[in-house]
Amino acid sequence: MQFRLEKRAEPSRFMLYATPVGAVILTMIVGAIIFSLIGYDGIGAVREVFLTPLTNAYKWQDLGIKAAPLIIIGTGLSIAYRANVWNIGAEGQYVVGALAGTWVALATYTMSGPWILPLMILAGVVGGALYAAIPALLKTRLNVNEILTSLMLTYASIQLIYYLIRAQWKDPMGIGFPQTRRFAESAQLPTVIPHTIVHLGVPIAIVVALVAWFIMSRSVFGYRMRVVGAAPHAARYGGFSENKTIWLAMLVSGGLAGLAGVLEVAGPFQRMVPGFATGYGFTAIIVAFLGRLNPLGVIFAGIVLAITFVGGEVAQTTIKLPDAATGIFQAMVLFFLLAGDLLVRYRIRRVVTTPAGAA
């Protein structure tokens, strides 16, 4: 006896939206059991990781600034993934966008004016898009797999940080520590709510997601991306160029990753440091899928992942949960989501094999 996966004719729409929620709930249940079994307060772990960040008003600002880059990058990735373009290197585009913004900030260090920040943001978007153009070019010209090239360019981008901050951009006051000087006032992202750390990047993230949602659901561009992803043959028949779609998907997702990068360096960091790349670009992949590749879903998914980060730290201080627990919870969400997706799209059929020789 064996089992076989059989494609369902029409996946249930309800289940499509229920799986992300189910994945999070299942993560909580299984997480509680696993951590209880290995000797921690399992229920406490789930409470601290998933609920405390929501119930403690002090944590909301942390959630906002942690979710903002995830939402911006996740929105871009959801657009690219819709078109079956697998940009895995958002982390690298995030870094290059931030470096481009840093370049503007350092070049204008002695100047001031309201034009500096918009120029930095523009540089960030362009920087991220240009960095994503490399895998796009390789893909469309030489048919090189964009998953590999975009991923590998991430590691190159981190070396680029080290290279720049060790010499040209080194802080003259930093006693040799490889980091840039703190940005001038005009190059720092303002906070939008007084007496909090909530910076301008948070409302920008929401606006980006809403605009992306509108474009994806209401414009020809959005229609093109969705059709190319869902039915490539039909798209070709309909006159949509595959190469043009790859270019658009890479430039949009790269540009948004670059935007997230420049907002992060101008906001929370206020200078470029060697530890700038903390993995937002990779976590945003989970965010895009958890959000069903829909920009509105990405907002919620970004908040859920931000909760696990902030809650993971709470759990370390309150119930002494190890840091690795955060990663375990995040990985479980993705695992259950992908497993759930499989079952939504396929059904499991038992196959009775006929005994050998019977025919």
Place this chain on the structure above:
Amino acid sequence: MTLSRRDILKIGGAAAALPLLGGTAFAQEKLKVGFIYVGTINDNGYNYGHNQGRIFLQDALGDAVETTYVENVPEGPDCERVLRELAQQGNKLIFATSFGFGDAVIKVAAEFPDVAFEHATGYMKADNVGLYNARFYEGRAVCGTIAGHLSKTGKAAYIGSFPIPEVVMGINALALSGRRINPAFTVKPVYISTWNDPAKEGDAARALIDQGVDIIAQHTDGPAALQVAQERGIVGGFGQGADMSAFAPEAQLTAIIDHWGPHYVNSAKAVIAGTWTAGDTWEGLKEEVVQMGAYNKKIPADVVADAEKIRTGQIDGSFKIFTGPIKDNTGAERVAAGVAMTDAELLSMDWYVEGVEQPV
């Protein structure tokens, strides 16, 4: 009873202030002490050393303190959030144990003027931010003496994190003491831009051994480089932060062990007594904040005796490694004969002594 608009505002204001009280209202009886580490407590090196210090504090003061730690905290905005979290949870004494936490410590300390912060190996002080550091370089002088005697190729490598004075000082101490024994002794520094990445540390060690190095010292947090030294069978290396002989029984010649516990006890006692002020301590072998591990059996007795001479000399003050004449690696004299460098000069050291290859 009628409520005026002003009353409502008052109630609203009181309610808004409630969460501010939550963290501290019940924390009077025990002193809560928080620690943040840049790596994991299982690195068997630097962060392990700080965590041993935390355990020492907990054991020494027992019920008078409650300690908490957060590990793997990235140097950046995440660190700021963790510090704020610890302060809000009612920790009145917080130790930030990595250089790159500096910006965040200064920022958060300004928001919590009643919390005492201490930043290890940093340089920025404030009214409620003290500094503490250890004279690791004294241990390096002992290591360098052994390296100078034992190295056959006369070439040592030094795997560092970032070219900050603290690391530069250690490289220079190793080179100076090695060259006292073998004037042809050289040190090649390599910076890997992280405190803790076993894969990078191991790769750097492999590449350096291929270039003919037979001694490896490191100023990163874990035993990865020593493990490679063990595997490749070179003369050896030195444990950093903690005794790493379990990982490299043949290769670890000795170790520089950080013993932060007594400092943590002193600070906690001062906070409890209400006498804590933002200090700036820099202690070494004499105060036993820096200790040497056991000497490897394979080291000949006369070499051990020489190393011991350097160790005890630094304890009684008769030997100071940074005493002139010292030339830099371009040949220019930096310190005149018989002159000892001051602490201020050491803490801003950004040049390499003769015998150190200029890193790229």
